[in-house]
Amino acid sequence: MHDIQLIRDDPNGFLEQIKTRGVTLDVDILLDLDISKRAKMSLLQESQNERRVLSEEIGKLKSKGDNNQAEENIEKVYSLKEQISNLEDEIHYIDKKLNSVLMSIPNLPSMDVPIGKDESNNLEVIEKRYRQDLITNKVEHFEISGIENLMDFQTAAKVSGARFVYLKGQLANLERALGQFMLDTHVTENGYTEISPPIIVNNNSMVGTAQLPKFEEDQFQVITHGYDNNNDDNKKWLIPTAEVPLTNIIRESILEKKDLPLRFVALTQCFRAEAGAAGRDTRGMIRQHQFQKVELVSVTEPEASEEEHDRMLSCAELVLKKLDIPYRVMILSTGDMGFSAKKTYDIEVWMPGQNTYREISSISNCGDFQARRMMARYKQDQKNTRYLHTLNGSGVAVGRALIAILENYQIDGGIEVPSVLRKYMNNIKKIEIS
Numbered sequence: 001m002h003d004i005q006l007i008r009d010d011p012n013g014f015l016e017q018i019k020t021r022g023v024t025l026d027v028d029i030l031l032d033l034d035i036s037k038r039a040k041m042s043l044l045q046e047s048q049n050e051r052r053v054l055s056e057e058i059g060k061l062k063s064k065g066d067n068n069q070a071e072e073n074i075e076k077v078y079s080l081k082e083q084i085s086n087l088e089d090e091i092h093y094i095d096k097k098l099n100s101v102l103m104s105i106p107n108l109p110s111m112d113v114p115i116g117k118d119e120s121n122n123l124e125v126i127e128k129r130y131r132q133d134l135i136t137n138k139v140e141h142f143e144i145s146g147i148e149n150l151m152d153f154q155t156a157a158k159v160s161g162a163r164f165v166y167l168k169g170q171l172a173n174l175e176r177a178l179g180q181f182m183l184d185t186h187v188t189e190n191g192y193t194e195i196s197p198p199i200i201v202n203n204n205s206m207v208g209t210a211q212l213p214k215f216e217e218d219q220f221q222v223i224t225h226g227y228d229n230n231n232d233d234n235k236k237w238l239i240p241t242a243e244v245p246l247t248n249i250i251r252e253s254i255l256e257k258k259d260l261p262l263r264f265v266a267l268t269q270c271f272r273a274e275a276g277a278a279g280r281d282t283r284g285m286i287r288q289h290q291f292q293k294v295e296l297v298s299v300t301e302p303e304a305s306e307e308e309h310d311r312m313l314s315c316a317e318l319v320l321k322k323l324d325i326p327y328r329v330m331i332l333s334t335g336d337m338g339f340s341a342k343k344t345y346d347i348e349v350w351m352p353g354q355n356t357y358r359e360i361s362s363i364s365n366c367g368d369f370q371a372r373r374m375m376a377r378y379k380q381d382q383k384n385t386r387y388l389h390t391l392n393g394s395g396v397a398v399g400r401a402l403i404a405i406l407e408n409y410q411i412d413g414g415i416e417v418p419s420v421l422r423k424y425m426n427n428i429k430k431i432e433i434s
Helices: 004-009 011-019 029-063 065-103 153-159 169-189 203-208 243-250 302-323 369-374 398-406 417-423
Strands: 123-128 200-201 220-222 236-238 254-256 262-271 290-300 327-331 343-351 355-366 375-381 385-387 388-398 415-416 429-434
Touching: 004 011, 004 029, 011 029, 123 302, 169 290, 169 302, 169 388, 169 417, 169 429, 200 203, 200 243, 200 385, 203 220, 203 236, 203 243, 203 369, 203 388, 243 254, 243 262, 243 290, 243 369, 243 388, 290 302, 290 398, 302 327, 302 343, 302 355, 302 398, 302 417, 327 355, 343 398, 355 398, 388 398, 398 429
Parallel strands: 254 375
Antiparallel strands: 123 327, 200 236, 220 236, 262 290, 290 388, 327 343, 343 355, 355 388, 375 385, 415 429
């Protein structure tokens, strides 16, 4: 969420920046609501002060025997009490409208983010090629001969519906190995603290990281019998990413500067309705409703977040380097970034079956955008607090890493197991597929 003071100080500058995100905004609506709120708050303060003075005088007047004036003061106090209650209701109503507008506005981009309307304007900054120059002429993962014995979409469709899968045998083992390998790498080499978080969260948590209210149609809501599931206080959601429970650890907190940065990592199931991706990647495992992902979250003071962003990118890159999978890094344009991000790196892995790169990780610096929604701050000194900066990124998506291995490591009769994963798979070197 944005600081209204920044909009108040330079509305035209804010409007120009937000236009680069493809957003049309009537900034006067925000300013009018802000002016109205501040005027009513000023009147509220005056009324509260007047009520306090009159209340203090009542006892003095009675002690002097001036009961008539005391009665007049009592009537004024009752009148002011009603006026104060009405003003508080009006301020609450205006504040709700103001926050509703502010929460619908995406984050402002960093100055070094390329301006553009979509992914065609993204900027490639790194390309790393391993194994062969770039393997081509391989089949897609779901077309590998015999793969249906280990990757079963038909049974999953019967049990759960479209965009689910059963992984079996050594392919299920490969998925487990990938998750364990990524966790070990981020904990032992990259210095993250492993967390096993809840995968069901409440409404406030989803609002805090900005999945709600804008992206409600992409979420899976948990319906709890015996509760009013339309009441925001009762709503529960399956997490779309561990970013939600990890980042919300700091919600409504004031941290000590000496404890920063915080770095968390988790391997969880993730759930996405993919309402906005209808018709895309309907075959195979590229876009599933349920998938595993290793998520990285960092919490820093403002001055450190850019450096932490680059560090987080290198942590995710390390996974792909160890797996010996070709990849490239893109800086997303203003029109392709996620809602909460001020700057995003996308890591894309080479998929020989599709003869293209596909995203496997988005690593975003959100600045203080999420922290303002969560009221997450730290003590800058003895007197002052500041909003924290939050960052998140995949380290990396387990399912897509599995697909990348299936497509890049195809050999006669099966799939070669990358050397770093073999200790997690009873030292087998090849997954037999027939």
